Amino acid sequence: MFDLMPFEHRGRNLFNFFDDFEKNFFGDLSTDFAQFRTDILDKGDHYLLQAELPGFHKEDINIDLSDNALTIRAEHNEQNDEKDDKGNYIRRERKYGSFVRSFSTEGINPDAISAEYNNGVLELKLPKQALPEPQSRKIEVK
Incomplete structure (x- = not known):
């Protein structure tokens, strides 16, 4: 059964x-x-991070750097209202989108990071930290 x-x-x-x-x-x-799609390219002296954020405005994007982590937030809130002469809604549409993504910045010079946003693509130039040159010294035998 x-x-x-x-x-x-x-x-x-x-x-x-x-x-x-x-x-x-x-x-x-x-x-x-x-998450949003990203590409990270090694350009020799810097990395180029390209993040696809179509439909967002520059004002919708926040980039924070804290504790060796780069966090990109994009939040979009749009509301379209159409009313008749009596104030009744004929059409009301709402659209909301929010994305957050974090990246390690180990080996990156945090003071030289720059960002541009064009045609739905955020580009961050992440300069590499200069590696300390190995120093040699002579050790005296006693």
Whole structure:
């Protein structure tokens, strides 16, 4: 009699089946939409970080540097309201998006970082720290 119950099918839980179906159909939303896409290029004396942030304005982007971590936040909040002459809504649309991502700045000169935002792409120039030149000294034998 228990074999006729639909909650398990050949050792597979029905709830896991629907969860897997949703992930396969929509993708894993926690990884697809939680972060923005970035490329980091090594340009010799500096790194170039390119972050795709389409639809954001320059004012929507905040870059913080703290404890060897560079954090990029982008938050967009837009509301479009259309009302008739009586003040009733004909159409009301809201759009919200928020992204946060952090990067290690170990080996980067934090005082020389610069940023530009053009056509939906944020570019950060991350100059490398100058490596200390090995110093040699003569050790006297006593």
